[in-house]
Amino acid sequence: MTYLIRPVRAGEWREARALRLDALRDPAAPLAFLDTYEAAAARPEAYWRERTESTAEGSGTGRQVVAVAPDGRWVGSVTALLEPRGREVLFGAVPEVDQVHLVGVYLRPGARGGGVAEKLLGAAVDWAWSLRDPVVRRARLYVHERNGRAVALYRKAAFLPSGRTLPVEGEPGVVEREYEVWRPDGCAGGEGQPGR
Template sequence: MDYEVRPVRADEWAAVRELRLAALRDPDAPLAFLESYEDAAARPEAYWRERTERAAEGSGSARQFVAVAPDGRWVGSVTALVERRGAGVVFGETPEEDQTHLVGVYLQPEARGAGVAQKLMWAAVVWSWSLTDPVVRRVRLYVHERNGRAAALYRKVAFRPTGRTVPVEGEPGALELEYEMRRPVVCAGDFGPLGL
């Protein structure tokens, strides 16, 4: 099956909400997300509208990508958040350089194993590399130490562990592991979308 991967549009807040709630009902949600289904379901329409507008095509601080099945169903999503050097962040250490942080990675079970997750991740990475203000040289994400399926996906896409960790709130002794991908150095004469 051929899935389209594209940025969300500002008017698609209801679909963004529906996919997020599906993600939070997934059995691995406690390992993958910092939000509960109950908290997300209780949020008002205005919250979802604003969230979607911020992550929609054309926004400079975030971009959400979705995977859409041929029948129009949304089957996956990832969001890239721009983090400025020295500025506070929602999660993890304050960045020493301009970067993006991938969050909300999710794929419906029926779409798993078909390369859709990799397409989503690459869409977010390519968007990150395309930014000119700021120029992003690093993309990072975090994965719960017990979420082996997600860690395997990130390694497959070429993310590597940095050795940095963040304690999991409410789970003593558990850690979120930071993974990163560095922007490749592009030289004159290089070809391809990432200079490879």
Template sequence: MDCVIRPVRADEWDKAKELRLAALQDPLAGIAFLETYGKAASEPDSFWKGRTDRVTGDGSEARQFVAEAPGGRWVGSVTVIVERAGAEGAFDGAPEVDQTHVVGVFVRPEARGTGVAQELFRAALEWSWALTDPRIERARLYVHERNGRAEALYAKAGFLRSGKTVAMPGNPSETEYEMVAERPRELGAGGDRGL
């Protein structure tokens, strides 16, 4: 699918909201996201504006990337959050190294299998490796034990299970696997990061 992959702009909160609500209606949303459609749909516009502001701003702590199809429709998104070494993380405590945490991965059904997800991950990882303060050593994400489709997608993007697991928030009888992509050892000339 011919899409432009780009960062979200602050004034696009309404499009970010629409795509997030679509994601939360996906059949696997209950194991893929920590938020429900009902809760998200009830949030006021100020919530969505603030949420979008947090992933645009100066771009040093978080960034959301979208896949924009011809005609302007957003068909996918991924968000990347910086987690600094020693600081308490949003999901499982203080990381040992400076890292990014990939969240909110979603591609509309009609765009799946077209390479859109891989391009979103490429943008997320390139942004991660380009950061200098902090210098990111790895990117990570979590996948539910029953979400094999997502795990295969993440593996194709270069993420491997780290061996670390956590209980599913809200359902401690289920498991989430941490998957990581390590910073490339050598970054090539001209911006080629070996991805």
């Protein structure tokens, strides 16, 4: 099956909400997301509208990319959040380069295994590389060390471990590992990994 990979539009908050709620019901959700179905389902419409608008096509702070089936049903999503150099970020150290943080990676089970997830990741990274102000040098994401399916996907999409980790709250000795890909035409201070 062929899926359309495209940015979310501002008015599509209902579709974005439905896909997110399905993602939070996935068996891997406790390893993949820092949210619960119950908390997300209780959030008001205004929350979902703002969340969708902040990463919709034309937004300067992020981009949510979706995979759409021929029948119009959304089957997957990833969101790239812009993290400007020198500013505090939600996870990890203050970035030394302009970067994006990929979050909310999800693909419905029926669409898995055919390369759709790699296309979603590629579209999010391509959006980041297309920015001119700021010029994004790095894309990153975190993955729970026990989420082998996600690790395999990110490696297949050319993301490599950065060596940085974050402890998982409530799981002593367990970490989330940062994976990264560097822009092909640049890297941080002459260091870094080649781009995808």
